Every structure is written in C-alpha cells, then in structure tokens.
Amino acid sequence: MSRSxxxxxxxxxxxxxxxxxxIKIAIxxxxxxxxxxxxxxxxxLNQKIANFPGVTVEKRIGxxxxxxxxxxKISAEIIDLPGCYSLYPKSIDERIPFQVLCDPDDESYPDFxxxxxxxxxxxxxxxxxxxxxxxxxxxxxxxxxMDLAERKGLGIDSGKLSEKLGVPVIPMNAxxxxxxxxxxxxxxxxxxxxxxxxTDVQKYSPGITEEIKNIIHVSSDYAAFQVANNFEWISAFHxxxxxxxxxxxxxxxxxxxxxAIKAKETLERYGVITVLIKEVVHEKGIMQGTHVxxxxxxxxxxxxxxxxxxxxxxxxLVFQSIFAWAAYPMDLVDRFxxxxxxxxxxxxxxxxxxDLVVNGIIAGLNGVVIFVPQIALLFAFIxxxxxxxxxxxxxxxxxxxxxxxxxxxxxxxxxxxGVACAVPAIMSARTIQNRKERIITIMVTPLMSCSAxxxxxxxxxxxxxxxxxxxxxxxxxxxxxxxxxxxxIAAIAAAWLMKFIIRVKEKSYFIMELPLYRLPRFSNxxxxxxxxxxxxxxxxxxxxxxxxxxxxxxxxxxxxxxFETIEKKYNTASQNSxxxxxxxxxxxxxxxxxxxxxxILGQWIEPAIKPMGFDWKIGIALITSFAAREVFVGTxxxxxxxxxxxxxxxxxxxxxxxxxxxxxxxxxxFATGFSLMLFYAFAMQCMSTLAVVKREMRGWKWPLIxxxxxxxxxxxxxxxxxxxxx
Amino acid sequence: MNKNKMLTLDKLPVxxxxxxxxxxxxxxxxxxxxxxxxxxxxxxxxxIAPLGDPIAVNISGYLLSMRKAEAAAVEVRRV
Numbered sequence: 001m002s003r004s005x006x007x008x009x010x011x012x013x014x015x016x017x018x019x020x021x022x023i024k025i026a027i028x029x030x031x032x033x034x035x036x037x038x039x040x041x042x043x044x045l046n047q048k049i050a051n052f053p054g055v056t057v058e059k060r061i062g063x064x065x066x067x068x069x070x071x072x073k074i075s076a077e078i079i080d081l082p083g084c085y086s087l088y089p090k091s092i093d094e095r096i097p098f099q100v101l102c103d104p105d106d107e108s109y110p111d112f113x114x115x116x117x118x119x120x121x122x123x124x125x126x127x128x129x130x131x132x133x134x135x136x137x138x139x140x141x142x143x144x145x146m147d148l149a150e151r152k153g154l155g156i157d158s159g160k161l162s163e164k165l166g167v168p169v170i171p172m173n174a175x176x177x178x179x180x181x182x183x184x185x186x187x188x189x190x191x192x193x194x195x196x197x198x199t200d201v202q203k204y205s206p207g208i209t210e211e212i213k214n215i216i217h218v219s220s221d222y223a224a225f226q227v228a229n230n231f232e233w234i235s236a237f238h239x240x241x242x243x244x245x246x247x248x249x250x251x252x253x254x255x256x257x258x259x260a261i262k263a264k265e266t267l268e269r270y271g272v273i274t275v276l277i278k279e280v281v282h283e284k285g286i287m288q289g290t291h292v293x294x295x296x297x298x299x300x301x302x303x304x305x306x307x308x309x310x311x312x313x314x315x316x317l318v319f320q321s322i323f324a325w326a327a328y329p330m331d332l333v334d335r336f337x338x339x340x341x342x343x344x345x346x347x348x349x350x351x352x353x354x355d356l357v358v359n360g361i362i363a364g365l366n367g368v369v370i371f372v373p374q375i376a377l378l379f380a381f382i383x384x385x386x387x388x389x390x391x392x393x394x395x396x397x398x399x400x401x402x403x404x405x406x407x408x409x410x411x412x413x414x415x416x417x418g419v420a421c422a423v424p425a426i427m428s429a430r431t432i433q434n435r436k437e438r439i440i441t442i443m444v445t446p447l448m449s450c451s452a453x454x455x456x457x458x459x460x461x462x463x464x465x466x467x468x469x470x471x472x473x474x475x476x477x478x479x480x481x482x483x484x485x486x487x488x489i490a491a492i493a494a495a496w497l498m499k500f501i502i503r504v505k506e507k508s509y510f511i512m513e514l515p516l517y518r519l520p521r522f523s524n525x526x527x528x529x530x531x532x533x534x535x536x537x538x539x540x541x542x543x544x545x546x547x548x549x550x551x552x553x554x555x556x557x558x559x560x561x562x563f564e565t566i567e568k569k570y571n572t573a574s575q576n577s578x579x580x581x582x583x584x585x586x587x588x589x590x591x592x593x594x595x596x597x598x599x600i601l602g603q604w605i606e607p608a609i610k611p612m613g614f615d616w617k618i619g620i621a622l623i624t625s626f627a628a629r630e631v632f633v634g635t636x637x638x639x640x641x642x643x644x645x646x647x648x649x650x651x652x653x654x655x656x657x658x659x660x661x662x663x664x665x666x667x668x669x670f671a672t673g674f675s676l677m678l679f680y681a682f683a684m685q686c687m688s689t690l691a692v693v694k695r696e697m698r699g700w701k702w703p704l705i706x707x708x709x710x711x712x713x714x715x716x717x718x719x720x721x722x723x724x725x726x
Numbered sequence: 727m728n729k730n731k732m733l734t735l736d737k738l739p740v741x742x743x744x745x746x747x748x749x750x751x752x753x754x755x756x757x758x759x760x761x762x763x764x765x766x767x768x769x770x771x772x773x774i775a776p777l778g779d780p781i782a783v784n785i786s787g788y789l790l791s792m793r794k795a796e797a798a799a800v801e802v803r804r805v
Binding site for chain 2: 085086088090120121123124127152259262263266267270291294295298299302303304305307308392395396397399400401409507509510511512513514515516
C-alpha cells in the first residue's frame with residue numbers, strides 16, 4: 001500500500017537525460033493556476049502559436065535550453081495545453097489534454113508533463129495531477145502560488161507530498177520567478193512514474209483496458225480506460241473504421257456506463273486525496289486575508305446598482321483613452337509614411353516602379369502599421385480585465401440579463417473580446433457548453449465593433465465631427481463610444497431575434513470559477529500584446545499588402561488606350577491656355593483614376609450605393625473591404641494618391657478637401673460620413689471571421705447566413721440614415 | 727437527522743454554512759464533482775448576482791458561480 005518512495009529513488013540521476021539532446025514537455029493545470037506565468041518564465045519570448053491538427057484550438061509552443069552538469073546543452077520544446085479540471089472534457093478546448101497525453105503517436109506527445117498546481121487550492125489541483133500520474137508519463141508537480149497558500153495559513157510539506165505522490169514536487173512562486181531554476185534542474189533528471197495506480201480502474205469494468213490495448217496503442221492502462229470514457233468523440237489514435245467498430249463493440253458489450261463510472265472514479269480519487277492532504281498540509285490557523293479582500297471588492301464591483309455603473313464607466317474610460325492615447329503614435333505613423341513616400345518618390349527614377357513602390361507598397365504598409373497602437377491598447381485593456389478576475393464577475397452579473405436574449409453569461413467574454421478582434425472572440429465562445437447559446441454568440445459577435453473598424457471610425461469621425469470638449473469630455477471620443485454602443489445594441493437585438501428562430505434543445509449550464517481578484521501580471525500581458533501584434537502584422541498584413549498592390553494595378557491601368565487619350569487632351573489644352581501646371585497634372589490623375597479598372601468597378605456598383613450617399617471612390621473601398629475592413633484606409637490612401645495634387649498631405653487632408661461635384665459641398669459631410677460608419681459597423685467584411693466561423697460550425701451554412709443578415713442590416717441602416725440626414 | 731436541516735443549495739440563505747449531501751442531476755453532478763464539490767465538503771452561498779441569479783458559492787476555499795437551477799440539483803444539510 002505504501003507510496004513512500006524516497007525522493008532519491010525517483011530521481012535516478014542520469015546526466016544525459018535519456019541520451020536525448022532534445023526533449024518535449026507538456027504543461028497542464030487548472031484554469032487560474034498560473035500556467036501561463038510558468039510557461040512565460042521558462043521560455044521568455046521564444047514562443048510561437050500554431051494550431052492543433054484538425055481543431056482551431058491555439059497551440060502555444062515555447063523553446064528553452066537546459067544545461068546539464070557536464071555543460072551539455074539540451075533544447076527543450078514545451079507545449080501549453082488548455083486549462084482543465086480533469087481529463088474528461090466538457091468543451092472542445094478541454095479535449096486537447098486528453099488527446100495529447102493519451103496517444104503516444106500524437107505529434108505533441110511529451111517526454112515529461114509539468115502539472116501546475118495552485119498551492120492555495122491543493123485538493124482540486126491534485127485531482128487532475130493524480131489522473132496525469134496514472135497515465136504513466138513522467139510527471140513533475142509544480143506547486144505554484146506558495147505565497148498565497150502561506151497567506152491562507154496553509155503549510156505544505158512538499159517533500160512528504162513528493163513521497164506520497166511518487167513524483168518530484170517543486171514549490172514555486174512563478175510570478176516572482178522563484179522555483180523556476182529548480183524546475184529546470186529537475187527536468188535534467190530522469191525519473192520513472194510510480195508503478196502503482198492512484199485508483200485501480202480495473203474494478204469498474206474488469207479486463208476492458210486489456211481489450212482496448214489490443215486494438216490501439218496507448219501509454220497505460222489508465223489511458224485505455226480514458227479511451228473507453230471519451231470514446232464518443234475521439235479522433236486520435238489513427239483509428240480506422242475497423243478499429244472503431246471493435247472499440248464500439250467492446251464498450252457496448254460491457255454496458256460501459258461512462259457517466260456513472262466517471263462519478264465513481266472522481267469520488268474515489270478525492271477520497272485518496274483527502275487522506276493524503278491531511279498528512280501533508282497543516283493549517284496554521286485561518287488567515288483568509290486575500291479572501292476577505294476579494295469579498296470586499298466583490299461587494300462593490302458586483303453591487304446591484306454600482307456594479308453596472310462601474311462596468312459602463314470602465315468601458316467608457318477604455319474608449320476615451322484609446323482615442324486619446326493612440327492618436328499620437330498613429331499620427332506619427334501617418335507622418336512617417338507621408339515623409340517616406342516623398343523621399344522615395346524623389347530618390348527613385350520616375351516611372352512605373354516608382355509608382356508601385358510609393359502608391360502600392362508604401363501606401364499598403366502604412367495601412368497595416370497604422371493599426372498597431374490601437375490593437376496593442378485594446379488587447380492590453382481586455383487582458384487586464386481578464387487577468388484581474390473582473391471579466392468573470394461581469395459574466396456573473398450579466399448571465400440572467402443575457403439569458404433573456406438567448407445568450408449566456410459566458411457570452412460576455414466573446415462579446416467584449418469582439419471589440420478587439422472577432423476571430424479570437426469567436427474561438428473563445430467554445431467555453432459555452434450549450435449549442436444554441438454558442439451559435440447565437442458566434443453569430444452576433446462580429447457586430448461588436450472590432451479594432452479593424454477603429455481606423456475607419458477614427459478617420460471618418462475626424463472628418464465629420466469637430467474636435468473639442470463638451471463638459472470636459474472629448475466629443476470625438478464620445479461619438480466613437482456611441483459607435484461601439486450601436487454595435488452592441490445591434491448584437492443584442494440580433495441575438496434576441498435568433499433566440500426565436502434557432503431551434504436546438506439542449507440544457508444550458510453556467511458553472512464557472514470566480515477567481516480571486518489580483519493585480520494584473522504585466523509581463524504576461526506584455527507578452528500577449530507582442531504576440532497579437534506579431535500575428536496581426538504578419539497575417540493580416542499580408543492580406544492588406546496584397547490587396548494594396550492589386551488595387552494599385554487596377555487603378556493605374558485602364559482598358560484600351562484611355563490613358564493616352566486623356567494625356568493628349570490635356571497636353572493640347574495646356575498649350576492653348578495659361579492654366580497652372582499642377583492643376584493640369586491633378587486633373588489628368590483624377591480622370592485617369594475614373595477611367596481605370598478600379599474606377600470602372602466603382603462606377604459599376606455606384607447605382608446600388610448612391611442612395612446611401614456613396615460615390616464610386618467609396619465604392620472601390622467597399623469592394624476591397626470585403627476582404628477585411630482595415631483595407632478601407634489603405635484603399636482610400638491608394639485611391640487618393642492616384643488622383644493626388646502632391647505627395648505631402650495625409651489621407652485625411654485629401655479626403656477633407658474632396659468636393660461633391662453635384663452639391664459643391666464637402667464630399668464627406670455628416671450624412672455620408674455617418675452612413676458610411678453605419679455600413680462598416682454592420683456589414684460582414686472580414687474573410688478571416690467567415691473562415692473561423694466555418695471552422696467552428698463545421699460548414700458553410702452559418703457563415704453564409706451571417707454574411708447575408710449582416711449585409712442586409714448594413715444596407716438598410718445606411719440607406720435610412722443617409723436619407724434622413726441629407 | 728433533523729429533516730428541517732435538509733434543503734437544496736438554491737434555498738440556502740447567504741452566509742449560512744452547509745454540507746454537500748447528494749446530487750439530483752447527473753450532468754451537474756459530474757461538473758461539480760471534478761471541481762471539488764464532493765459530498766462532505768462545507769459549502770456556503772457567498773453572494774447573489776444583482777438580478778437574483780446566478781449565485782456565487784464558496785466551496786473548499788474557492789468561489790464558484792452557478793445558476794439557481796443548477797444549485798437546485800445539489801442537496802445540502804445545514805450545520
């Protein structure tokens with residue numbers, strides 16, 4: 001019965017780590033156990049994001065080096081597995097730990113598992129840990145947040161815990177980098193997993209693990225038992241239809257009642273853990289300082305009146321600061337690109353190449369880089385709200401309200417993240433177990449104004465709303481806040497309608513941990529911002545660049561010899577009259593643009609968009625924006641540089657001086673500007689979002705419905721607004 | 727055992743201590759069990775959301791939010 005393994009017996013020192021110069025490590029733990037902090041502390045910035053095969057779950061991989069006593073370097077690859085409470089998944093994310101850890105043929109199958117436990121919440125952490133140990137992959141227990149446990153008055157004998165569990169235990173405070181060196185050192189030792197299982201699963205269905213092991217390759221008896229439990233959705237293990245059939249037969253022949261067995265196993269594990277905890281943990285009197293503080297904060301932040309007021313104030317401040325703070329770096333970016341255009345245009349010989357570089361490539365780059373300040377700020381604010389534990393309180397306060405609209409309290413996270421980007425937001429809807437609520441959340445999230453709309457709003461607001469303060473509030477910032485509010489109201493209204501249309505009968509749950517409040521961990525947040533900006537620059541950047549160049553081609557070429565005809569016409573005109581030279585060049589450029597392929601395209605859709613107050617130039621931008629909204633500003637700068645008086649002024653200045661030839665008033669007056677903003681607020685102009693919805697919903701049905709309903713909404717809203725305001 | 731002491735979690739007044747006894751819904755049971763809400767644990771309702779639902783319960787040192795309908799599937803005994 002005894003599990004008393006001396007630590008020295010576990011840590012058979014082997015200097016060459018199983019003769020490998022490369023090791024794979026997986027890291028698992030409960031949500032809020034500090035998993036990301038440990039991961040970041042180990043790898044620093046050496047990390048990348050990939051996808052697990054077949055699913056859209058983000059796979060974070062990091063790299064670091066270990067050095068053994070003889071100075072030999074070993075490179076380690078570490079995979080961050082999604083947070084979970086057990087190996088039994090309740091959402092798609094939670095399937096990953098099972099899949100990676102039970103299938104030895106999985107490409108991510110590790111040599112070691114680091115289990116992160118929250119020391120202040122040891123019992124629950126040990127439950128997951130015990131399941132991992134039984135899988136017989138060499139495991140290490142990192143006992144994180146020792147300081148918090150200390151403050152709670154808990155003394156943990158980690159040496160004894162290690163003996164009892166049969167795995168190395170490393171106490172640590174990852175946030176203060178305490179214990180990281182020890183953790184790295186333990187990875188250099190080779191150790192074997194304990195032979196005896198925590199719980200003997202054979203008794204639930206004798207012989208079943210042997211039968212399963214005869215069919216597929218698994219790492220242990222317990223892994224085979226897990227296969228029986230998770231059989232319904234398994235996609236790993238290179239299953240052939242024949243093998244699947246065999247497995248199915250085994251499970252049905254034995255009347256394997258998975259739910260009842262899972263419950264029994266869970267209770268038994270907790271039984272063992274409860275006894276174990278009594279031996280290794282001693283309570284030094286209750287000093288629940290952090291709990292009391294958290295409770296006090298809750299009584300304010302989730303107050304029946306102030307709770308909602310505070311939430312609205314926080315959102316309002318976020319938007320105000322984004323408008324105020326991002327404006328400076330954005331202006332700098334704009335100035336920088338306007339300057340470099342001028343420099344490059346002067347330095348390179350005149351001609352097609354010069355034009356391509358200046359008006360195609362640099363204009364395109366400008367359109368990408370201009371976003372970085374806002375994206376960084378938005379993601380930073382959302383990360384702070386999540387990291388402090390506030391976001392889960394918002395879910396808690398909103399659940400009942402959102403349920404009335406066919407949503408779930410957990411929809412708050414996708415909806416608010418949608419303000420940054422709909423793609424990760426839609427992916428985060430996975431935590432919603434109920435299918436109907438999840439579909440509705442996914443369908444309405446793109447109505448939340450994402451960061452790609454921000455530059456469009458920023459540009460248009462600065463054209464139609466005078467800068468100034470109203471009772472100390474930045475008026476432009478206020479209008480921006482209004483645009484976000486419009487998006488939110490549209491999302492809620494659409495959700496309410498869909499509640500009556502979509503028919504899926506499934507029980508809805510809202511069981512969720514409310515973590516203790518804590519200060520945001522700025523290193524984690526910084527790391528995340530760098531990551532998001534990188535993804536944006538390289539992924540979205542490619543699309544924007546490509547579209548910019550295609551647009552340049554379309555706007556600098558025309559069918560037949562139209563361009564020559566225009567030039568000839570003005571050449572003769574300028575000889576006959578004394579018109580200013582610059583004026584003529586401008587007229588030539590404008591007319592060329594109008595007769596170019598892009599111009600033709602814009603004019604082709606002009607009849608459809610004219611009632612909304614748009615001309616063919618905006619038409620071009622609408623077409624290109626169907627790839628991604630952020631293309632709007634880039635397109636505008638490409639279009640307006642094609643018909644440009646000089647290269648010095650920015651897009652904003654060019655658009656401001658544009659005159660509507662029919663009314664002789666500024667082209668971007670209030671009615672047109674507002675109508676255009678509404679169109680961008682509602683229309684589904686993002687290929688990445690459509691692609692992610694297709695992947696999440698496994699088919700084209702939902703993304704197509706989404707595209708259609710959002711398009712119709714945008715058209716009607718813009719049309720109504722323009723007709724009323726003009 | 728005093729019968730008056732038995733009730734479901736959604737009926738437990740805020741701040742009062744109780745012990746988890748059993749579950750009347752299998753799905754809720756599985757979710758709560760693995761999160762450490764096991765029979766014998768002390769449980770209390772810490773606060774109720776501003777709109778009256780869901781509730782936040784304190785179980786073995788951490789806070790868990792659940793809807794009243796889910797809490798109704800947890801049978802507890804007052805202490």
